[in-house]
Amino acid sequence: xxxxxxxxxxxxxxxxxxxxxxxxxxxxxxxxxxxxxxxxxxxxxxxxxxxxxxxxxxxxxxxxxxxxxxxxxxxxxxxxxxxxxxxxxxxxxxxxxxxxxxxxxxxxxx
Amino acid sequence: xxxxxxxxxxxxxxxxxxxxxxxxxxxxxxxxxxxxxxxxxxxxxxxxxxxxxxxxxxxxxxxxxxxxxxxxxxxxxxxxxxxxxxxxxxxxxxxxxxxxxxxxxxxxxxxxxxx
Numbered sequence: 001x002x003x004x005x006x007x008x009x010x011x012x013x014x015x016x017x018x019x020x021x022x023x024x025x026x027x028x029x030x031x032x033x034x035x036x037x038x039x040x041x042x043x044x045x046x047x048x049x050x051x052x053x054x055x056x057x058x059x060x061x062x063x064x065x066x067x068x069x070x071x072x073x074x075x076x077x078x079x080x081x082x083x084x085x086x087x088x089x090x091x092x093x094x095x096x097x098x099x100x101x102x103x104x105x106x107x108x109x110x
Numbered sequence: 111x112x113x114x115x116x117x118x119x120x121x122x123x124x125x126x127x128x129x130x131x132x133x134x135x136x137x138x139x140x141x142x143x144x145x146x147x148x149x150x151x152x153x154x155x156x157x158x159x160x161x162x163x164x165x166x167x168x169x170x171x172x173x174x175x176x177x178x179x180x181x182x183x184x185x186x187x188x189x190x191x192x193x194x195x196x197x198x199x200x201x202x203x204x205x206x207x208x209x210x211x212x213x214x215x216x217x218x219x220x221x222x223x224x225x
Contacts, residue, residue, distance in 0.1 A: 031210070031211055032210065032211050034213055034214075036216075041218075041219075041221075042218055042219070043114070043201050043203070043216030043217050043218050043219050044153065044201075044214075044216045045216070046213040046214065046215060049212075049213055051210070087152055087153075089152075091211040093166070094158070094165060094166050095160075095165060095211075096141050096158070096160070096165070096205060096207060096211050096212070097155065097158060097165075097166055097211075098155075098211065098214070099155075100152030100153050100154075101152050102150070102151055102152045103151075103152055
Protein backbone atom coordinates (compact mmCIF):
# COMPACT_ATOMS: atom_id res chain seq x y z
CA UNK A 1 0.00 0.00 0.00
CA UNK A 2 1.30 3.45 -0.92
CA UNK A 3 2.15 5.46 2.19
CA UNK A 4 3.72 8.70 3.35
CA UNK A 5 5.30 8.80 6.82
CA UNK A 6 6.89 11.77 8.55
CA UNK A 7 9.22 11.76 11.53
CA UNK A 8 9.61 12.92 14.17
CA UNK A 9 6.07 13.99 15.08
CA UNK A 10 7.45 16.90 17.05
CA UNK A 11 10.88 18.50 17.35
CA UNK A 12 12.09 21.13 19.75
CA UNK A 13 15.30 22.95 18.90
CA UNK A 14 17.32 25.73 20.44
CA UNK A 15 17.84 28.71 18.17
CA UNK A 16 20.84 27.97 15.96
CA UNK A 17 20.65 24.19 16.49
CA UNK A 18 20.50 22.56 13.05
CA UNK A 19 18.47 19.41 12.41
CA UNK A 20 16.57 17.44 9.78
CA UNK A 21 12.99 16.33 9.27
CA UNK A 22 12.21 13.10 7.43
CA UNK A 23 9.52 12.12 4.95
CA UNK A 24 9.59 8.48 3.84
CA UNK A 25 7.30 7.03 1.21
CA UNK A 26 6.43 3.75 -0.41
CA UNK A 27 5.24 4.66 -3.88
CA UNK A 28 5.99 2.91 -7.11
CA UNK A 29 7.01 5.35 -9.78
CA UNK A 30 7.54 8.56 -7.81
CA UNK A 31 6.04 11.54 -9.60
CA UNK A 32 7.37 14.21 -7.29
CA UNK A 33 7.40 15.23 -3.65
CA UNK A 34 6.19 18.47 -2.10
CA UNK A 35 7.08 20.25 1.15
CA UNK A 36 4.71 22.71 2.80
CA UNK A 37 4.85 24.85 5.91
CA UNK A 38 1.73 25.38 8.00
CA UNK A 39 1.42 28.04 10.68
CA UNK A 40 -1.33 27.79 13.33
CA UNK A 41 -4.67 28.96 12.00
CA UNK A 42 -3.47 29.11 8.38
CA UNK A 43 -3.50 26.93 5.33
CA UNK A 44 -0.33 25.12 4.21
CA UNK A 45 2.15 27.26 2.31
CA UNK A 46 4.11 25.71 -0.55
CA UNK A 47 7.89 25.48 -0.04
CA UNK A 48 9.50 23.05 -2.51
CA UNK A 49 8.87 20.55 -5.25
CA UNK A 50 11.36 17.74 -5.91
CA UNK A 51 10.85 15.57 -8.97
CA UNK A 52 13.81 13.18 -9.09
CA UNK A 53 16.25 11.40 -6.77
CA UNK A 54 19.35 13.49 -6.12
CA UNK A 55 17.54 16.77 -6.56
CA UNK A 56 18.02 19.51 -3.95
CA UNK A 57 16.22 22.82 -3.39
CA UNK A 58 17.12 25.64 -0.97
CA UNK A 59 15.30 28.60 0.50
CA UNK A 60 16.88 30.68 3.23
CA UNK A 61 17.64 28.28 6.10
CA UNK A 62 15.81 25.33 4.53
CA UNK A 63 17.18 22.73 2.16
CA UNK A 64 15.14 19.83 0.79
CA UNK A 65 16.73 16.68 -0.61
CA UNK A 66 15.26 13.60 -2.26
CA UNK A 67 16.34 9.96 -2.53
CA UNK A 68 14.47 7.00 -3.98
CA UNK A 69 12.88 6.22 -0.62
CA UNK A 70 12.76 9.42 1.39
CA UNK A 71 13.16 13.16 1.53
CA UNK A 72 14.84 15.31 4.15
CA UNK A 73 14.14 18.90 5.08
CA UNK A 74 17.33 20.26 6.59
CA UNK A 75 17.05 23.33 8.78
CA UNK A 76 20.32 25.19 9.32
CA UNK A 77 20.68 27.57 12.29
CA UNK A 78 16.92 27.86 12.81
CA UNK A 79 15.25 30.94 14.24
CA UNK A 80 12.04 31.15 16.30
CA UNK A 81 10.14 32.28 13.20
CA UNK A 82 10.83 28.87 11.65
CA UNK A 83 8.48 27.34 14.21
CA UNK A 84 5.61 25.70 12.30
CA UNK A 85 4.31 22.34 11.18
CA UNK A 86 6.09 21.00 8.11
CA UNK A 87 4.11 18.72 5.82
CA UNK A 88 5.26 16.59 2.93
CA UNK A 89 2.97 15.34 0.17
CA UNK A 90 3.41 12.73 -2.54
CA UNK A 91 1.36 12.12 -5.68
CA UNK A 92 -0.50 8.87 -5.04
CA UNK A 93 -3.41 7.60 -7.06
CA UNK A 94 -5.19 9.79 -9.53
CA UNK A 95 -4.27 12.71 -11.69
CA UNK A 96 -3.00 15.78 -9.81
CA UNK A 97 -3.84 14.09 -6.50
CA UNK A 98 -1.44 14.00 -3.52
CA UNK A 99 -1.42 12.32 -0.12
CA UNK A 100 -0.12 14.31 2.83
CA UNK A 101 1.92 13.02 5.72
CA UNK A 102 0.88 13.82 9.28
CA UNK A 103 3.52 16.53 9.61
CA UNK A 104 6.37 17.43 11.96
CA UNK A 105 5.67 20.17 14.47
CA UNK A 106 8.84 22.20 14.88
CA UNK A 107 9.39 24.53 17.81
CA UNK A 108 12.50 26.73 17.91
CA UNK A 109 13.28 28.17 21.33
CA UNK A 110 15.11 31.54 21.58
CA UNK B 111 -1.72 37.72 -7.71
CA UNK B 112 -4.64 37.10 -5.37
CA UNK B 113 -4.53 33.91 -3.36
CA UNK B 114 -7.24 31.35 -2.65
CA UNK B 115 -10.17 32.94 -0.83
CA UNK B 116 -12.42 31.10 1.60
CA UNK B 117 -15.38 32.07 3.74
CA UNK B 118 -16.43 31.99 6.44
CA UNK B 119 -13.26 31.69 8.54
CA UNK B 120 -15.08 30.25 11.52
CA UNK B 121 -18.43 28.53 12.00
CA UNK B 122 -20.11 27.03 15.05
CA UNK B 123 -23.23 24.93 14.54
CA UNK B 124 -25.20 22.31 16.43
CA UNK B 125 -25.25 18.70 15.31
CA UNK B 126 -27.85 17.93 12.66
CA UNK B 127 -27.71 21.49 11.32
CA UNK B 128 -26.38 22.30 7.87
CA UNK B 129 -23.43 24.47 6.85
CA UNK B 130 -21.86 25.66 3.60
CA UNK B 131 -18.35 26.82 2.79
CA UNK B 132 -17.28 28.91 -0.19
CA UNK B 133 -14.00 28.95 -2.11
CA UNK B 134 -12.61 31.15 -4.87
CA UNK B 135 -9.40 29.68 -6.37
CA UNK B 136 -6.46 31.44 -7.94
CA UNK B 137 -7.40 32.80 -11.35
CA UNK B 138 -6.56 30.34 -14.12
CA UNK B 139 -6.20 27.29 -11.87
CA UNK B 140 -8.29 24.52 -13.37
CA UNK B 141 -7.94 22.08 -10.47
CA UNK B 142 -9.67 22.73 -7.16
CA UNK B 143 -9.51 20.61 -4.01
CA UNK B 144 -11.41 20.45 -0.75
CA UNK B 145 -9.58 18.94 2.22
CA UNK B 146 -10.57 18.13 5.78
CA UNK B 147 -7.86 18.62 8.40
CA UNK B 148 -8.36 17.29 11.90
CA UNK B 149 -6.10 18.70 14.61
CA UNK B 150 -2.69 17.03 14.56
CA UNK B 151 -3.20 15.36 11.19
CA UNK B 152 -2.35 16.15 7.60
CA UNK B 153 -5.02 17.36 5.18
CA UNK B 154 -7.28 14.60 3.87
CA UNK B 155 -8.72 15.00 0.38
CA UNK B 156 -12.51 15.11 0.22
CA UNK B 157 -13.10 16.05 -3.41
CA UNK B 158 -11.12 17.19 -6.44
CA UNK B 159 -12.49 19.11 -9.41
CA UNK B 160 -10.95 19.79 -12.78
CA UNK B 161 -12.80 22.73 -14.26
CA UNK B 162 -16.40 21.94 -13.26
CA UNK B 163 -16.08 18.15 -13.35
CA UNK B 164 -15.40 15.85 -10.39
CA UNK B 165 -12.09 13.96 -10.72
CA UNK B 166 -12.06 12.21 -7.34
CA UNK B 167 -14.65 12.09 -4.56
CA UNK B 168 -13.77 8.66 -3.19
CA UNK B 169 -13.32 9.94 0.39
CA UNK B 170 -16.34 12.25 0.45
CA UNK B 171 -19.09 11.03 2.83
CA UNK B 172 -21.76 11.39 0.21
CA UNK B 173 -24.65 10.75 2.57
CA UNK B 174 -23.99 14.13 4.21
CA UNK B 175 -21.40 16.03 2.18
CA UNK B 176 -21.89 17.59 -1.24
CA UNK B 177 -19.84 19.93 -3.37
CA UNK B 178 -20.17 21.75 -6.63
CA UNK B 179 -18.07 23.97 -8.83
CA UNK B 180 -20.26 25.98 -11.09
CA UNK B 181 -18.73 27.50 -14.23
CA UNK B 182 -15.38 25.97 -13.29
CA UNK B 183 -14.44 28.78 -10.90
CA UNK B 184 -15.97 29.16 -7.41
CA UNK B 185 -16.89 26.13 -5.37
CA UNK B 186 -19.12 25.38 -2.40
CA UNK B 187 -18.91 22.48 0.04
CA UNK B 188 -22.01 21.62 2.07
CA UNK B 189 -22.57 19.41 5.08
CA UNK B 190 -26.12 18.33 5.90
CA UNK B 191 -26.70 17.14 8.57
CA UNK B 192 -23.53 17.80 10.53
CA UNK B 193 -22.13 15.35 13.09
CA UNK B 194 -19.81 15.98 16.00
CA UNK B 195 -16.97 14.23 14.14
CA UNK B 196 -17.19 16.82 11.34
CA UNK B 197 -15.45 19.34 13.61
CA UNK B 198 -12.29 20.17 11.69
CA UNK B 199 -10.67 22.75 9.45
CA UNK B 200 -11.89 22.67 5.86
CA UNK B 201 -9.25 23.77 3.40
CA UNK B 202 -9.66 24.72 -0.21
CA UNK B 203 -6.70 24.56 -2.58
CA UNK B 204 -6.09 25.09 -6.27
CA UNK B 205 -3.37 24.19 -8.76
CA UNK B 206 -2.40 24.42 -12.39
CA UNK B 207 -3.09 21.44 -14.59
CA UNK B 208 -0.61 19.75 -16.87
CA UNK B 209 1.53 16.70 -17.53
CA UNK B 210 3.10 16.77 -14.07
CA UNK B 211 1.56 17.15 -10.62
CA UNK B 212 1.88 20.78 -9.64
CA UNK B 213 2.07 22.41 -6.24
CA UNK B 214 -1.16 23.42 -4.58
CA UNK B 215 -2.02 26.79 -3.12
CA UNK B 216 -4.23 26.82 -0.07
CA UNK B 217 -6.75 29.21 1.35
CA UNK B 218 -6.81 30.10 5.07
CA UNK B 219 -9.41 27.44 5.84
CA UNK B 220 -12.72 27.39 7.67
CA UNK B 221 -12.67 26.13 11.24
CA UNK B 222 -15.93 24.26 11.89
CA UNK B 223 -17.06 23.39 15.39
CA UNK B 224 -20.07 21.11 15.75
CA UNK B 225 -21.61 21.09 19.24
